[in-house]
Amino acid sequence: MRQTVFIFSGIAISILVVFELSKYSMFGSQGSRELFVFLFAIAFILIGIVLQRFLTKPPASETLEVNREEAIKKSGLSKQEFTVLTLMAEGLSNNEIANRLFIQESTVKSHVSNILMKLDAKRRTQAVKIGRDLQII
């Protein structure tokens, strides 16, 4: 990818240089004006680069959100299970999750077991990892 970019950049620049040189040989006095145009163009390219750098901040948040919703559905996790998964990812224990959600620890254990089954994980750490890989978390 990057290689391609450089190659084509090089080609574009080469073409411009050849054009400039050809103009010099053809028009003579016209040359300084052409050179000015050339520098002018480069200046505005730089301006464009700077603009792009400042205007490009939020990169595709909607698409990610949509994918996340879909991924959650595909994973087969229910609402509460997903909630438990996110709290697991926060590093909470079953007990802490129970307190956070106002349910019993035994309930949390049930959810965790279901999560492990649905995500095909053996441990909660692995479930979190899989959740991350699925962009769910």
Place this chain on the structure above:
Amino acid sequence: MRQTVFIFSGIAISILVVFELSKYSMFGSQGSRELFVFLFAIAFILIGIVLQRFLTKPPASETLEVNREEAIKKSGLSKQEFTVLTLMAEGLSNNEIANRLFIQESTVKSHVSNILMKLDAKRRTQAVKIGRDLQII
């Protein structure tokens, strides 16, 4: 890849066209010349924006690497401890980590305990979370 080729081909052609036009318009009336300069500037700003978009794909990998190294040092984790942490983040059990590193599970437990102390975590899941927050993982 193909997209990139087309885009850069387009850029090259655009540049040539604009240059060609510039030759003719240079000799036109004063008004159209100013209009041309305006469009010319905008065109090259757009070119700059596109260039920036394609050249800014690998965004600061070195800086991130440096920060990561620093963060690891700041966390106080040793080499092996860091290795164990990354394997924990992969969702591996102590036993699996031991097999992966060709050391005993008891050794892994020692490392894990040290990691938890150094990262001020109570569980391995929390250690992983903290490691992520510190851009270590």
Place this chain on the structure above:
DNA sequence: TCACACCTCCTACTTTCGTAGGAAAAATGG
């Protein structure tokens, strides 16, 4: 060379996690 961090390993113990196998009340979708 000596202190010190690091890596390795151990036992014994406590705690947390996860499984198995229920059960019953809500919620939800036809």
Place this chain on the structure above:
DNA sequence: CCATTTTTCCTACGAAAGTAGGAGGTGTGA
């Protein structure tokens, strides 16, 4: 309304994880 899912909860057990405290070997910087 009925079937299904979801959520809630339980006990009891086994499996990991984590703690405490020790110990020996290696390497490194002062």
